Amino acid sequence: METILPSNSRGSQRGSAMMETVVSLFILAVGLLGTLAMQARGVNSNQRANFVTEANILAADMVDRILAYNNIDTVSDDGDFDGIVTSANAPDQPDCSAGCSSVEQVAYDTAQWSAMLTDHLPAGSGTVSFEDGMYTIEVMWDAGVPSPGCESWNAIPAENSIVCYTYELRL
Secondary structure: OOOOOOOOOHHHHOOHHHHHHHHHHHHHHHHHHHHHHHHHHHHHHHHHHHHHHHHHHHHHHHHHHHHHHOOOOOOOOOOOOOOEEOOOOOOOOOOOOOOOOHHHHHHHHHHHHHHHHHHHOOOOEEEEEEEOOEEEEEEEEEOOOOOOOOOOOOOOOOOOOEEEEEEEEEO
């Protein structure tokens, strides 16, 4: 006579512990990958926020330089910073240890600002324009990800990863 084992016998349960372990390891792996992705996004967001803060500080620095330069009683000096375009090659900085002329002061401020842009931002550059009593200071940097580009910065194609920060100052 043949013996029939009940369905909950040990023989029918073989390998179930291993399958439970594999499924739980898969769920753990998916959870860890999700946590890693959130961590990476957090680091990227923090870096972007840092660059925006640096751009704000650098734009405000140029505003302070313009305000310190301009004489409130003279309107002929209002547009002296117009047309500044920095690049990776900082202009020569004049020696102003014994004082500067107005042209030398603008060159000095431009050289210092250009050096700070390249030191604090990846591929950092900036422009200053003056129109109708208002300065527009634009700080640009490479964000490392596709970006719409800067509308007023025609030298850079829109498909690049350049990000802009614009600061306006009305005199």
